Structure formats: C-alpha cells, structure tokens
Amino acid sequence: MNRVVRTGRYPSEDRETEGLSSAEARERQVRFGPNDILEPDRGHLAALVRDTAADPMIWFLAGTAILYAALGMAAEAVTLVVAAVPLIFMDFYLHRRTRASAAGLAGLLAASATVVRDGKSKVIPARDVVPGDLALVAVGEGFPADGILVGGEGIQTDEASLTGEAHPVTKHPVPRLPRDGEEIAVIDTDCGFAGTRLLTGRAILRVVWTGGETLYGEIVRSARVAVGRTPLQKAVGRLVTAAVWAAVVLCAALAAVRLAQGQGWVDALLSAVTLAIAALPEEFPVVFTMFLGVGVYRLSRRQALVRRAVSVENIGRVTSICSDKTGTITEGRLVVRHVEPVIPEDEARLLAMAAIASRRGAGDPLDEAVIAAALAGGADLEGSIVATFPFTENRRRETVLARTPAGLIAAMKGSPEIVLPRCALTTTARDAIEGRVATLAAEGHKVIAVAMRAVTPDPVAAEPEDGYTCLGLLAVEDPVREGVREAVAECHAAGIHTLMVTGDHPDTAIAVARDIGLGSGAPVAVRGDDLDDFLRRDGAAGLRRIQVVARALPAQKLRIVQALKEAGEVVAVTGDGVNDVPALQAADVGIAMGGRSTRSARDIAAIVLLDDNFRSIVGAIGEGRQLFENLRRSFLYLLAIHIPFVLTATIVPLIGAPLLYLPIHIVWIEMIIHPGALLVFQDPPQAGPLGRRVPPRAAPGGAVRFFSRREWAVILGSGSLITLAVILAFARELASNETVGTARAAAMAVLVTASGTLTAGLSRLRTRAARVVTGLSVVVSLVLIQTAWTAVPLHLSPLPSVTLATAIFAGVVAAGLPILFERLPGLTAPPRP
Numbered sequence: 001m002n003r004v005v006r007t008g009r010y011p012s013e014d015r016e017t018e019g020l021s022s023a024e025a026r027e028r029q030v031r032f033g034p035n036d037i038l039e040p041d042r043g044h045l046a047a048l049v050r051d052t053a054a055d056p057m058i059w060f061l062a063g064t065a066i067l068y069a070a071l072g073m074a075a076e077a078v079t080l081v082v083a084a085v086p087l088i089f090m091d092f093y094l095h096r097r098t099r100a101s102a103a104g105l106a107g108l109l110a111a112s113a114t115v116v117r118d119g120k121s122k123v124i125p126a127r128d129v130v131p132g133d134l135a136l137v138a139v140g141e142g143f144p145a146d147g148i149l150v151g152g153e154g155i156q157t158d159e160a161s162l163t164g165e166a167h168p169v170t171k172h173p174v175p176r177l178p179r180d181g182e183e184i185a186v187i188d189t190d191c192g193f194a195g196t197r198l199l200t201g202r203a204i205l206r207v208v209w210t211g212g213e214t215l216y217g218e219i220v221r222s223a224r225v226a227v228g229r230t231p232l233q234k235a236v237g238r239l240v241t242a243a244v245w246a247a248v249v250l251c252a253a254l255a256a257v258r259l260a261q262g263q264g265w266v267d268a269l270l271s272a273v274t275l276a277i278a279a280l281p282e283e284f285p286v287v288f289t290m291f292l293g294v295g296v297y298r299l300s301r302r303q304a305l306v307r308r309a310v311s312v313e314n315i316g317r318v319t320s321i322c323s324d325k326t327g328t329i330t331e332g333r334l335v336v337r338h339v340e341p342v343i344p345e346d347e348a349r350l351l352a353m354a355a356i357a358s359r360r361g362a363g364d365p366l367d368e369a370v371i372a373a374a375l376a377g378g379a380d381l382e383g384s385i386v387a388t389f390p391f392t393e394n395r396r397r398e399t400v401l402a403r404t405p406a407g408l409i410a411a412m413k414g415s416p417e418i419v420l421p422r423c424a425l426t427t428t429a430r431d432a433i434e435g436r437v438a439t440l441a442a443e444g445h446k447v448i449a450v451a452m453r454a455v456t457p458d459p460v461a462a463e464p465e466d467g468y469t470c471l472g473l474l475a476v477e478d479p480v481r482e483g484v485r486e487a488v489a490e491c492h493a494a495g496i497h498t499l500m501v502t503g504d505h506p507d508t509a510i511a512v513a514r515d516i517g518l519g520s521g522a523p524v525a526v527r528g529d530d531l532d533d534f535l536r537r538d539g540a541a542g543l544r545r546i547q548v549v550a551r552a553l554p555a556q557k558l559r560i561v562q563a564l565k566e567a568g569e570v571v572a573v574t575g576d577g578v579n580d581v582p583a584l585q586a587a588d589v590g591i592a593m594g595g596r597s598t599r600s601a602r603d604i605a606a607i608v609l610l611d612d613n614f615r616s617i618v619g620a621i622g623e624g625r626q627l628f629e630n631l632r633r634s635f636l637y638l639l640a641i642h643i644p645f646v647l648t649a650t651i652v653p654l655i656g657a658p659l660l661y662l663p664i665h666i667v668w669i670e671m672i673i674h675p676g677a678l679l680v681f682q683d684p685p686q687a688g689p690l691g692r693r694v695p696p697r698a699a700p701g702g703a704v705r706f707f708s709r710r711e712w713a714v715i716l717g718s719g720s721l722i723t724l725a726v727i728l729a730f731a732r733e734l735a736s737n738e739t740v741g742t743a744r745a746a747a748m749a750v751l752v753t754a755s756g757t758l759t760a761g762l763s764r765l766r767t768r769a770a771r772v773v774t775g776l777s778v779v780v781s782l783v784l785i786q787t788a789w790t791a792v793p794l795h796l797s798p799l800p801s802v803t804l805a806t807a808i809f810a811g812v813v814a815a816g817l818p819i820l821f822e823r824l825p826g827l828t829a830p831p832r833p
Contacts, residue, residue, distance in 0.1 A: 018116070018119070019115060019117055019119070020116075020117060025133070028130035028131060032130055032210060032211075033211060034127045034210075034211065035130070035210040036127055110126045110143065110144045113129050113135050113144035115129065115136070116133075116134040117133075129207055129210060130210060131207055132206070134204065134206055135204070136203075136204060136205075137198050139198055139199065140197060142195070143157075143194055143205060145194050145208075145210045146192070146207070146213070146216075147191065147192055147208045148174055148191055149171055149191065149205055149206075150204050151173050151203075152171075152173055152201055153201050153392065154392050155171040155172065156170050156171070156198075156200040156364065158196060158198075158199050168199050168365060171190070173204070194215070195578060199364055200390070200391075215554075236285060240285065250650050252272070254268075254653055255268040257653070257654050258653060283638050284635065284638065287678060288631070291630065294627070294682060295624070299620055302616060302620050303609060303616045306607055311590075311606035311607055312624060314570060314589045315572070315620050315621055316621065316625040316627060317588075317625075319495070319497065320497045320498075320543075320544075320571050321491060321496060321497070321498045321572045321574065321617065322499050322501055322571055322573045323499070323501065323573075323614070324575040325478075325502035325504060326502065328574045328614060329484055329614055330480055330481060331479050331480075333365070334365045334446075334477070335372075335476065336373035336474050336475070338475035339472070340472050340473045342429070342433070342472045343472075346472065347377070347472075348380070351370075351377045351379040353409075353471055354374060355370055355373075355375075355379060356381065356385075356400050356402050358371050359388075359398075370474065382405065383402035383404040383405075383409075386402060387400070388400050397412055397418045399464075400412075401455060408456075409455060410453050410455050410468070413449065413451075414449065418449075419449035419468070419470070422466045422468050423469060424467065424468070433449075433470065440475045444507065444509075446477070447473055447474070447475050448476065449470065449473055450473070450474060451468035452469055480515055483614065484614045485516050487614050487615040488517050490618050496621070497543075499546065499547060499564075500547060500549070501552050502548070503552055503553070506551065509525060509548045510525050524545060526548070527550055527551050528553055531549060532559075543563060558582040558586055561573055561586045565588070570589075571588050572589040574614070575593075576593040580601055587606075591607045591608070592604075592609070607620065630681045633681045633763065634677045635706060636762060637681070639719070640718040640719055640722075640815070641673060641754070643716070643722075644754070645673075645751070648660055648751075652727065657730075657731075657734065660730055660744065660747055669752075672752065675773050676773055676777060680769065680774060681763055682767065714818045714819060714821075717817070718818045718819070721817065721818065722750070725814040726750045726754075729746040729806075730743045730744070730747040731743070732746070733745075733746045733803065740795075742796075745796040745797055746807050749785055749804060749807035750808075750810050752777070752781040752811070753778060753810075753815075754815040756774050756777060756811075757815035759773070759774045760774050761819035761820075785799065
C-alpha cells in the first residue's frame with residue numbers, strides 16, 4: 001500500500017501545522033474537483049435501457065415472436081413474448097444493481113469533516129474537502145479522504161471495510177512532510193484512508209488524495225466493469241444462430257425444389273413455412289430461462305439467495321473458490337481462545353487484571369474480547385480507575401492504576417516482549433513463558449501478556465516501570481466458522497481448488513489454513529507483494545499449487561481472480577467487505593455473506609448466503625451441478641428429437657412425396673416437446689457430496705462445450721435412426737395404402753413414441769412430473785391417432801393394430817438403442833473437470 005507523496009497538494013513544510021485559507025480552498029476545489037467517489041450518473045435510465053437492449057437473446061425472442069404472429073401462430077408468439085419478459089427484467093435489474101452498488105459504496109463515506117480553515121476549525125461537507133486540508137478526526141469519526149497523519153497520539157483505526165481484517169490498526173504520524181520538490185514514500189501506517197474510522201486517540205490528517213484518487217475510489221471504479229455473457233449464454237446463442245441460418249437455407253431450398261417439381265407457389269410456400277415452424281429453435285432460450293428460475297428457487301432452499309439468475313449456471317461449474325478469511329472462513333470477531341495463568345489457581349485474577357487494563361466502550365475489538373472473557377469467567381472487576389497509561393505503538397502496552405478492596409494496584413497488558421522484562425521472573429520461568437508465546441503465535445493467535453503489582457505510596461502520578469508479577473498469557477483469535485473444515489474437505493475431494501486470500505499476516509493466515517485443512521494440512525502461501533513475481537515465474541496455472549495469499553490488497557485480490565479465469569478456471573469469490581467488491585464483480589460467481597456483508601458487497605454479489613456459512617457454498621455448488629445436468633439432458637432431448645423432426649419435414653417433400661407435416665401437426669409435436677423439455681428433466685434436489693458429474697469447462701472462445709463426443713453420438717444416432725424409422729413408416733403406408741392420412745398417422749406414431757422413449761431414457765422417470773408428462777404425451781397422441789372423430793380433423797387415418805404396434809416398436813428401438821449403448825458399463829465416462 002506504499003504511495004508516493006510530493007509537494008504541491010498541501011502547504012510546504014514551514015506551514016505543515018496550518019490549515020488552508022478560504023481562497024486556497026476555493027482554488028483547489030476548482031483544480032481538483034469535489035471529494036466525490038464517482039461523478040454524478042447522468043442519463044441513468046437511458047443507459048439502463050441501452051445496456052438491457054444489447055442482449056441478442058431478447059432480440060431473437062422478439063423476432064421469432066413476430067414471425068410466428070405473421071404466420072398466424074398466435075399461441076407460439078405469446079409464448080415467446082412471455083419468455084422474453086423475465087429475461088428483459090433480469091438484464092435490467094442486473095445493470096441497475098451494478099450502478100446502484102457504486103452508489104452504495106459512495107454512501108459509506110463520511111458525510112462531513114472538521115477542517116482548519118483561516119486558522120479556525122470548522123465543520124464542512126465531506127465533498128468540499130480538498131488536497132491540503134488539515135482534517136481533525138475524533139474517536140468514532142470517519143476519515144474524509146486519504147492523507148498523511150501529521151499529528152495525534154494513541155491512533156488506532158478500524159479498516160475492516162477496506163481490508164476485511166477485524167484487528168485494529170495502529171498508526172503513527174510521519175516525522176515530517178517532504179520539502180518543496182522532494183518526493184517520499186509513505187506506508188499504510190502513516191496514512192488515514194477514506195472509508196475507515198478512528199477507534200482510539202486523536203488524529204490530524206493532511207489530506208493528499210480525494211475522490212476517485214483515494215484507495216476507496218479505486219475500488220469503486222473497478223466495481224463498474226461491464227458484465228459479460230456467461231459461457232452457456234454464448235453456447236445457446238451460437239446454437240440458436242446456427243439453427244436459424246440452417247432453417248433459412250433449408251426453407252429456401254425446399255421452396256425452390258417444390259417449385260421445380262411443379263407443385264405450385266401455394267405448396268412451395270406451405271412447405272417452407274411448415275419447415276420454418278419446425279426448425280426455429282425457440283425452445284432453447286425458453287428452457288434456459290425456465291431452468292434459471294427453478295435454480296433460483298432451489299438455491300434459496302440451500303440458504304443461497306440468487307441476485308443474478310445466470311449465476312445458477314456458473315455455480316455448478318465452479319472449479320476454484322477464492323475466499324476471504326475474515327468473516328467468511330472465520331467469524332470476523334475476536335475471542336479469547338486460551339487463558340494460560342502462570343499459576344493455575346490464578347486464572348480468575350489473570351482475567352480480572354486483563355479486563356481492568358482494557359477500555360470499555362471504546363470500540364477496540366481486542367479490549368471487548370478480553371472484557372467478555374473476564375465476565376464469562378466470573379472474574380471480579382471491582383475497582384475504580386485512578387489513572388490510565390494508554391497503549392501506543394511505541395509503548396505496546398496499556399497500564400491502568402485502579403483502587404480495589406485490596407488497595408491500589410497497577411494492571412498491565414500488552415506484547416509479551418514488552419511486559420515480561422518488567423516482571424520478576426527466573427530464567428527458567430521466562431524461557432517457559434516465551435516458549436509458550438512462540439507456540440501460540442505459530443498457531444495464528446494474537447498473544448498478550450498480563451501482569452500486576454501493588455502500588456505504593458498512594459497516590460502515585462507516574463507509571464510503575466518494573467516489579468510486576470506475571471499472571472500469564474491470553475491467546476486471542478478470530479474463530480473458524482462451524483462446518484468450514486468439512487466444506488473444504490468436500491471441495492478438495494471434488495477437485496475444487498480453495499484459495500484463501502487475506503490481508504492478514506502470513507503466519508496467522510497459514511495457521512487458519514492449516515486448521516481448516518487447506519493443502520492437506522500443509523498449505524503453501526504467497527505474500528501479496530510477491531504475487532506479480534510468482535505469476536511471472538509460474539503463470540496463472542501456478543495458483544493451483546498454492547492455498548494462501550497473505551497481505552493481499554484489493555487490486556491483488558482482483559488480479560488473482562483475473563489470473564485464475566485466464567487459466568480456464570470458473571471462479572467463485574466469497575467476501576463481505578468493500579475490499580472484496582472488485583473481485584466479487586470480476587468473478588464468475590460472486591458470493592457475499594448476508595449477515596455481516598457491507599451493502600456494497602451484497603449489491604454486487606451474484607449470490608448472498610443467508611446463513612453466512614461457508615459450507616452453504618458447497619451445497620450451492622452441488623445444487624448447481626445437478627441443475628446443470630438437468631439442463632444438459634433437456635438440451636440433449638431437444639436436439640435428439642428436433643433433428644428427425646426437421647429432417648423428415650425436409651426430406652419427404654424433397655423426394656416429391658406429399659407433405660409429411662401440416663402446420664397443425666407441427667403445433668401438435670411442439671406441444672409434446674415443450675412440456676417434455678421444461679418439466680421432465682426437473683430432477684429433485686439431491687443432497688450429498690460433490691462427487692456427481694462435473695459440468696464441462698468453457699472452450700477457449702468462451703462458450704461451453706455442452707456435450708461430450710459420446711453424447712453427440714447419442715444425439716446424432718438417435719436423430720438418424722428416428723429419421724429413418726419415420727420415413728420408412730410413411731413410405732411403407734403410402735405405398736401399400738396410397739392414403740396419405742394413414743402414412744402420416746404411422747409417421748406420427750413413430751415420432752411420438754420415439755419422443756416418449758427419449759424422455760424416459762434420459763430422465764429415467766425419477767419424478768412424478770416425468771412420469772405424468774411422458775405417459776400423457778404418448779397415450780393422448782395415440783388416442784388422437786386411433787379415434788376416428790379426432791383423426792379426421794387432424795388429416796390422419798386410424799391405423800390397423802399390427803401397423804400401430806410396428807410403429808410403436810420402431811419408435812422405441814430407434815430412440816432407445818443409442819441411449820442403451822451410451823449407458824453400457826465401461827462406456828460412460830464423464831468429461832474431465
């Protein structure tokens with residue numbers, strides 16, 4: 001977080017304790033602009049409409065609906081319009097939320113600031129703060145901009161919203177500002193940042209960076225990147241585009257051939273229109289929309305609130321989870337995990353003295369954790385405070401003089417290396433305590449030592465420097481959430497790489513990673529400062545070999561996500577703070593923790609976990625995998641039945657025979673295909689580990705290779721056999737009876753039976769909906785064919801029993817053989833993850 005500071009944005013060194021004059025402030029307001037994170041968003045509604053209208057899937061649905069309406073197919077036109085409505089609202093809401101998230105980020109900043117103007121302190125709106133202002137920040141207030149700390153004492157800040165870490169950060173003023181023409185580098189402990197607040201002490205900030213130049217502003221700008229189409233959207237779009245062009249070519253060719261055969265313009269036009277209706281692939285976007293809606297509902301039952309519906313697709317294809325530590329893997333709060341008194345009987349006194357040396361109500365998470373542990377342990381906290389010698393970075397200890405029933409005492413807590421030398425300890429005792437400190441620190445704990453002594457004479461004004469009795473150690477940690485260890489193990493077993501990215505110290509991060517089982521208990525860590533060198537040396541694929549990135553900044557977290565995506569990974573990012581927003585936005589699936597996330601993280605995330613449980617991510621991935629498998633089988637069915645449907649509608653007229661399908665037959669078949677694709681493959685949610693089939697990765701072009709070669713063999717094999725069976729049945733009846741109604745009835749019987757066989761074989765009839773829809777579609781269709789008073793209006797003739805049985809057998813065999821072949825032992829192999 002080092003930044004270079006130069007003169008020109010604030011008064012020179014000889015005025016470093018002065019504020020600006022009103023004239024200087026006005027001039028700087030003009031030069032640098034207002035202290036706004038983002039410029040006002042003009043043309044908001046028009047931009048939203050323009051972004052929404054850019055989705056080609058919406059235009060395809062609209063265009064197809066117009067075509068159906070022009071052909072008099074009102075029902076199909078209405079169906080497509082209804083299917084387009086949720087897509088339009090989904091896109092509109094997504095773009096609106098992206099813009100709203102930036103506004104939410106800006107809303108977290110301080111609304112006002114106290115600055116020195118014309119030699120006097122005054123409160124001004126935060127947006128009027130300019131570089132060079134001298135800002136006075138009190139406890140509990142937020143820093144109005146980024147700048148250098150030039151004064152103050154006992155400064156501790158809460159930077160959780162910026163870094164995600166729960167620990168207070170100790171700050172110290174810089175010794176001096178640069179002289180004219182000089183540049184110096186300042187580090188984060190020398191600076192105050194917009195979006196953070198002062199926990200203790202008082203701070204004087206010389207403002208250097210405002211608005212979009214602040215670290216907070218950089219995060220907001222990175223959150224406004226465009227949202228690209230998902231691989232499955234690209235795959236469906238390519239499939240639809242290819243099918244539309246194929247339909248256009250086939251229709252033109254069929255019309256030309258029918259004219260050449262002397263059939264006339266009416267026949268040629270009817271042939272082309274019939275084929276167009278059969279060939280237009282409107283089911284694919286409709287089914288895709290339906291499955292997204294079902295996925296949203298099912299994931300909500302897994303405590304995952306879906307805010308971006310297309311994430312239902314991506315969650316099942318996740319191969320890497322890039323997780324924040326604080327508040328995601330851990331609970332985001334400090335607790336005293338170990339109480340280790342020097343004398344076992346002194347545990348209550350150890351907690352009591354630690355609590356006396358802590359400040360109540362100051363907002364310091366460490367002090368609050370110590371006081372809570374003392375109260376829970378029943379420690380006696382009686383006593384009145386006489387004097388306090390507060391914790392500072394130089395002192396690294398806090399001492400409190402308190403009057404207790406036993407007399408005046410001094411209670412001290414702080415870093416062991418500071419407290420222990422002030423205690424009367426033997427060499428053996430000191431070595432034992434220091435050894436325990438090293439062990440606890442290696443386990444990722446923050447260790448503090450506690451000591452006390454009686455004070456004489458009474459009263460005393462100075463802090464006692466030595467003569468203390470060491471009472472023991474307290475080990476503080478941010479505890480791991482329940483179920484995280486099991487979730488990490490399931491991810492590992494399923495081949496999902498879990499990478500913990502944190503701003504915390506490497507030792508602490510490694511200890512937590514080891515605790516939850518990352519890297520099989522031996523996690524490999526990289527510091528954020530070394531990330532660029534690591535990526536240059538090992539490439540993006542090298543991230544698979546590490547489990548921890550420590551001391552990571554927001555820009556580095558975003559770089560990790562981008563590198564993983566460049567390596568072909570499907571990335572889920574979990575987080576809850578402002579610092580996580582860029583990575584949440586860039587990820588394939590951004591997951592925010594609902595209970596403790598900032599508004600900005602929730603707004604930008606695709607999924608919000610309602611129970612803040614990392615384990616819910618595993619359940620959501622499992623659910624997503626099952627949903628993806630359901631969608632894949634639905635598309636497989638659509639292709640396998642559409643191929644013979646379109647081919648037979650094309651080939652039969654091309655060879656000079658009467659039209660196989662009239663428009664009413666096309667509607668009939670579509671009424672079978674639509675509910676079959678929408679309802680039959682909605683398998684119930686399946687609990688259990690993630691060992692089910694892994695969805696395919698995206699190809700280099702960004703689209704999903706939806707089917708394996710074996711599955712394409714099933715699609716083409718079924719399509720070819722059904723096509724052959726339908727044409728043979730039609731030709732046989734036409735030749736033997738010379739009645740086109742009987743020939744059409746035989747062909748329809750084969751096609752309807754084949755459709756039922758496909759749905760039964762692919763769905764295995766595991767749900768009530770599958771059994772009802774499949775059974776009704778076949779039975780009702782056969783009844784319509786065999787009942788004279790319904791067959792005649794449908795331009796069909798009832799079939800003899802032997803012919804009907806033959807047609808049913810042909811349909812079952814043609815559709816069932818490829819499915820049976822694909823499921824033979826040793827032949828089925830899921831695609832590689």
